[in-house]
Amino acid sequence: MGAFEYRQAQEIRDAFSRHACRCLFIGKSGAILLGFPDTTQDATLFVERSPENCRALVEALRELGFALSDDQAGDVLRGKDFVQLKNGPFDLDLVFAPDGIEHFEGAWRRRVEVEGFPVCHLDDIIASKTASNRQRDRESLPRLRAFREYWMSRR
């Protein structure tokens, strides 16, 4: 498995758009799309949990080349909170209920679009990392908060 590439991000964006699937890049992958200079391994998507959106998600993932079995597709359709995919062309984490964000609709309204990529607002990314309170997040938050100030000053 190679590293996630710009071309693959484009493929996600285009496939999800074709299937009218609403999702947002979140986590460090989202921050990187917004310009945060750091490293990460996986792309993480915050997906709207509605029956029609989950059906669209399964179709888009299969089109992208993820080998979802019927059971695995059922997990997505039933709305598991967190799904980790390493059975496709790149690693992808799907989160339906990220810590620190009340509901998808609010995050969708606050989203930022970067070259057509829908991305969570940095405040939501920071809120999520703050609420998850993991060691890895705690270490990255000071720099991420500093970037937030820089980023907001340029908008």
Next chain:
Amino acid sequence: MATKSPNPASERPSTELRSTSDIPAEWLEEFEAAARRPLEQRMRYAFIHTYKPVLDDAPYRAFDTMEDYRRWCEENLPDWLGYGRI
């Protein structure tokens, strides 16, 4: 950085506020340098792949709740990966 946001500032959740003058010079230089790069190049520098024990050993995992996922990480992943809660 060509970005646009359809959302009003009043809807955003509050976060700790700082001033750009508080940003360490080294970080500020990195932010400025990144802003000068096109997105494709930023992504090439940002996304790396290294093997993460246990985490990378299954092609698929799903968790009913985030709490289940966090607990699984704490019980199964090496501490040094940093997935444990503080």
